[in-house]
Amino acid sequence: MKCYRPVELTKYALSGERLLQMLRKMIQIRRFEEAVERLFLQEGVLIGPSHLYLGQEAVAAGAISALKDDDLITSTYRGHGHAIAKGVPLKLLMAELFGKATGTCKGLGGSMHVAIYPEKGSLYATAIVGSGIPIATGVALAVQQLGKRQVVMTFFGDGATNTGAFHEGINLASVWRLPVIFVCENNLYAMSTRADYAVAAESIASRGQAYRMRSMIADGNDVVAVHLAAKEAIEKARSGEGPTLLECMTYKLHGHGVYDKGDYRPKEEVEAWLKRDPVNGLEANLLKANLAAQADFDRIEKEVAAEVEESVTFAKASPVLPFDELAKYVYAR
Amino acid sequence: MPELTYADALREALREEMLRDPRVVLMGEEIGVFEGVYKVTRGLLKEFGPERVRDTPISEAAIAGAAIGAALGGLKPVAEIMYMDFLPIALDQIATQAAKMHFMSGGKLKVPMVLRTQYSLGRVHGAQHSQFFPSVLFQVPGLKVVLPSTPHDAKGLLKSAIRDENPVVFIESGMLYRTKGPVPDGEYVIPLGQCDVKKTGNDITIVAVSRVVTEALAAAVKLEEQGITADIIDPRTIQPLDLPTILESVKKTGRLIIASDDVKCGGIGSEIAAQVVEEAFDSLDAPILRVASPDMPIPFSPTLEQAYMPNAQKIIEAAKTLIG
Numbered sequence: 001m002k003c004y005r006p007v008e009l010t011k012y013a014l015s016g017e018r019l020l021q022m023l024r025k026m027i028q029i030r031r032f033e034e035a036v037e038r039l040f041l042q043e044g045v046l047i048g049p050s051h052l053y054l055g056q057e058a059v060a061a062g063a064i065s066a067l068k069d070d071d072l073i074t075s076t077y078r079g080h081g082h083a084i085a086k087g088v089p090l091k092l093l094m095a096e097l098f099g100k101a102t103g104t105c106k107g108l109g110g111s112m113h114v115a116i117y118p119e120k121g122s123l124y125a126t127a128i129v130g131s132g133i134p135i136a137t138g139v140a141l142a143v144q145q146l147g148k149r150q151v152v153m154t155f156f157g158d159g160a161t162n163t164g165a166f167h168e169g170i171n172l173a174s175v176w177r178l179p180v181i182f183v184c185e186n187n188l189y190a191m192s193t194r195a196d197y198a199v200a201a202e203s204i205a206s207r208g209q210a211y212r213m214r215s216m217i218a219d220g221n222d223v224v225a226v227h228l229a230a231k232e233a234i235e236k237a238r239s240g241e242g243p244t245l246l247e248c249m250t251y252k253l254h255g256h257g258v259y260d261k262g263d264y265r266p267k268e269e270v271e272a273w274l275k276r277d278p279v280n281g282l283e284a285n286l287l288k289a290n291l292a293a294q295a296d297f298d299r300i301e302k303e304v305a306a307e308v309e310e311s312v313t314f315a316k317a318s319p320v321l322p323f324d325e326l327a328k329y330v331y332a333r
Numbered sequence: 334m335p336e337l338t339y340a341d342a343l344r345e346a347l348r349e350e351m352l353r354d355p356r357v358v359l360m361g362e363e364i365g366v367f368e369g370v371y372k373v374t375r376g377l378l379k380e381f382g383p384e385r386v387r388d389t390p391i392s393e394a395a396i397a398g399a400a401i402g403a404a405l406g407g408l409k410p411v412a413e414i415m416y417m418d419f420l421p422i423a424l425d426q427i428a429t430q431a432a433k434m435h436f437m438s439g440g441k442l443k444v445p446m447v448l449r450t451q452y453s454l455g456r457v458h459g460a461q462h463s464q465f466f467p468s469v470l471f472q473v474p475g476l477k478v479v480l481p482s483t484p485h486d487a488k489g490l491l492k493s494a495i496r497d498e499n500p501v502v503f504i505e506s507g508m509l510y511r512t513k514g515p516v517p518d519g520e521y522v523i524p525l526g527q528c529d530v531k532k533t534g535n536d537i538t539i540v541a542v543s544r545v546v547t548e549a550l551a552a553a554v555k556l557e558e559q560g561i562t563a564d565i566i567d568p569r570t571i572q573p574l575d576l577p578t579i580l581e582s583v584k585k586t587g588r589l590i591i592a593s594d595d596v597k598c599g600g601i602g603s604e605i606a607a608q609v610v611e612e613a614f615d616s617l618d619a620p621i622l623r624v625a626s627p628d629m630p631i632p633f634s635p636t637l638e639q640a641y642m643p644n645a646q647k648i649i650e651a652a653k654t655l656i657g
Contacts, residue, residue: 072406074402103439104439105437105438105439105441106439106440107439108436108437108438108439109437109438109439113437113438116437116438116441116442117441118438118441118442123405123406123442124405124434124442126430128425128429128430131394131398131425131426131429131430133398134392134394134395134397134398134399134401134402134426135398135399135401135402135405135426135430136402137395137398137399137402138398138399138400138401138402138403138404138405138406138410139402139403139405139406140402140406141358141399141402141403141406141408142402142403142404142405142406142407142408143406145358145384145403145408146356146406146407146408152406164394165394165395165398165425165426168390168392168394168395168398169394169395169398169399171390171392171395172389172390172392172395172399175390176387321439326436328440329435329436329439329440330435330436330474330475331435331475331477331498331499332435332440332443332444332445332498332499333498
């Protein structure tokens, strides 16, 4: 099994500028999600299910930064991070979380579908575990059949790999050698159910090998490791060499949903992963390699803070879609 | 007018739409090399090649899911689920994914796909290969549901379904594939959401669906011998349902029978009856009757299956009960 582990930053062929772009995405995700958490738990102005991307920032930022702008992704109910990494404006995401007409889905989708923003190639976000996998396979079929040079990247968690849709979907993608990258964010838990209990396999990546699919594992808390793994998979897909299953090992800062503290996780395990925080890790590596200075981080933090604040103001001030307009969204005309 | 079988008419629709629009792609189990278990796709692999006529593994969820994705990606997929009994395996994709996408994306996503399937009640296929439960899909706004009863309708409706911007579940009757009927030469389409009045009369309205339209027409001939004339209405699509045409007839006749192959409880007849009662209670001179399958699984024994199924005689008996 090919593994992408962290190595010295200077050994990568990535400029400080590219790395700072990735860092910016990760900080955008981190601060956005912290604001969302606050709006749920402290202010109480957001309600409903919401699954935060805190702790997994390196996966979305690393993998999506390896795509071209017109490449396509599909996401899930834990999709805020994917949307941000793909370039969806924060204020449209926040407005959707508030259920407002200005949101990505006009307030008809909510947190679990907020990543639906085809304008930026974020094609779909499902709330049913595993169901996006065959759909991404179909998108890749269209891309291939229409002779486009795009690739499709689909995200899902470790829990999804126990669904039939996963097995049917990746098998079909392999049979048809489609240009799709299956990115499994293995955060070790499906809600409270541990992957080492529920996944009867050596690794999730090994499930790809069972379907004759290129499969690899990346350190999901190291943005560069994820980026390089994704880059390889994308290059293969684009050159007609078929799909890849990329398993990224990562960890949620908190629990499954915004209300879940995740206290079923062993304290030592949580602490060990906290030491490997992907945002702090990248900053430390950048400093160590002399590719950025603290002032760069401060500037990004300041800009992102303003952007997040603006998104909340925008969302709060936005109107709700009138109920009598809903009927026109049931069918396309 | 040339006569075609229901299967041939469906094939003509597929072929014409594939010639008309290169984005139309077929996918499903046994549709290519084997040319379909009922030969609806005969010759299409040879004519259009394996990229446009795609055999799939036995993976109903992936067939439906890949069709959805292909539609999102710019193709116009026509996916096939070999038996309606296998459709629940793909129901997450159909009901929870495809049907919701346009709505929950605020109108941004469109899913122009057709999911063809068929039910084989009457072909001695037993409890797991004969089911017909389209009324389940009443609970899924966002889908269109089409049920052709003649070769003419099968062709015109399938062409419309393929051109539609929405996910369409297109339910064929296995018993009808070899039946023949007039199909005009050349291009025509039948809009989704329009009833067809197959026969007109004055005394009773019989709404019949899919295979049972033939039974209703046979019943009407017998009833006429006894001086009872019937409007025979085929909804052709139950989502959307053309209620005004049914109401107009009920206002004329005052009596309504709904005849279909699904089990009676919660079936197509239940919903149409409810809608008619809500809209035209004062026009009714008698209770609404449903002629449907009994509320039990489908028996295998050919004799028992025949006894189980709605037929012309059961429709005649219902009509006599109402007119007496």
